[in-house]
Amino acid sequence: MGRIERHFQDIGYLDTLAGQDTAVHRLDPRAKLVTTLAFIATVVSFGKYEISSLIPFLFYPLYLLAAGNLPAGYVFRKVLLVSPFAVLVGIFNPLLDQEIHIRIGALALSGGWVSFVSILMRFTLTVGAAMTFVAVTGFNTVCMALERLGAPRFFAIQLLFLYRYLFVLVEEATAMVRARSLRVFNGRGMGLPAYGSLMGHLLLRTLDRAQRIHSAMWCRGFDGSVRVMRPLSFGRREFAFVLGWVAFFAVMRFFNLPSYLGSTLSEFMR
């Protein structure tokens, strides 16, 4: 439970970060969404033993981090803490694939370790990019971008509602959990019967709340669409952002910069 509560504090914090006003924040959300998707698609398109050529892709999240004035330590911590699923599945690679893959001096690395490191790299890159993207864009604007990019309006508006009421309901659930834990002794009352009526009540209250919201919105002339104050505009800066980054991804996809730098350097040293 602590985990989920922490998540909600994080959401609030990410929204605060998204409220800043930098050049990246001002970009049209569609440009950032498309670029981030292109980034993720390029990163995951590499072969599974790829490590060195993934490194240049750190440029993009680091750019968002720096240009968007985001706290680096916070984002790194979050990337480290989240969802262990990829790590759990990936950790089998070193056990299953023990062929020696590369040797550096006396050190021999098996293919499994190489691909495991590659999975960790992909994980860091994709999660880092998604997180910095949200932190420089904000949720409401992401929804708007989704709608403009062709997601059904029904879906986008509903997403906005969900986000709006997330905090209200989570606070309510937190209060209920606290109240229950204060009344429970020796674990009695933590079982399914009490749970059923607890969640049932929360559900009924939720439904009533939805009804009230709907009536209130209806009275104020809601017709199924949400209007925004600031119109989105896709201008020259957005084109430059998208084209520039996508070109960078494309070049780095087919040209291994670290390997080139490394061999040039060792040539030079010799």
Place this chain on the structure above:
Amino acid sequence: MHMADALISPVVGAAAWAATAGAVGHSSRKLREELDGHRIPLMGVLGAFIFAAQMVNFTIPATGSSGHLGGGLILAALLGPQAAFLTLASVLTVQALFFADGGLLALGCNILNLGFFPCFVAYPFIYRKIAGGHMKRWRITTGALAGAVAGLQLGALGVVLETWLSGISELPLRTFLFLMQPIHLAIGLVEGLATAAVVLFVVKARPEILRETEPATGPALSPRALAAVFLGAAIVLGGGVSYFASVRPDGLEWALSRISGPGAPGSTAGEVHDIAGDLQDRTAVLPDYGFREGGRREPAAATDGTPDGSATGAGKAVSGLVGGLLTLLIAGAAGFFLKRRHNAAARGGPAGS
């Protein structure tokens, strides 16, 4: 059991996105026709309810562990399949964006695994068949248990198949299945119990809520339409994967030549071998050792070359390492510089060194 970006290949991710986009579009169209936006606030607020519900645990007798509501089946029972699917899709979107559960590319897979199966398969074909329209305790409990178990088994199967088709993880299909399915049997039973508890409460307290949603929805997808959806998905996935395999083989040999730097350009014979090996790798439940052998020989042959040349085996690896560190350094420095400049600009003066 959220799929992660790090474990999927672009083809699998894109195919799942396409399938999900189709399902979201279909559901939205259906709802717009039927409800005229009337249920949007209800869906949004119930989506938030799912988050809240995941914070409240109950203890499972005789095990010491605890469980909570998963979401799919209860939403389908309250809202009907289409609206529940859209709500779950937005719950998963929020999780992908803010909790980094899964990822943006894997979002399609996650919506399929955790949204499509419970709403369009488990609910109409299992839960409704057993419990639909009835207010009997045993029917609702049985329906919820069977529906939740079936939904989660299908979802877990989806995770396994998507991971396996992507080929990033080394886990053999059979082992992965043996790991995932039993765990999700247990999770399914717990979710079924939780769902039944809540539905039974609603039946007792406000039965009209369930009666309202039951007839309003109609059949979600006919069995024939469902079969067509599965067939379509199979064709897209199969076609996409084999196209991918033939255009850009990501087999062991190809990967090897990449990691040790751009080596000798592959001959066509090698490419054919790659494609064959790649296909073999994908179709065999246990990876074939013959193919591995071919891959293993490569570094051995490379280290047999000139001992001092940096252009071979070990030298390549070292230069790759050096270059990697260098790139990392440059990226870090660029970020640091940008940030500094930004801070300086914010203070309205030049950065003092």
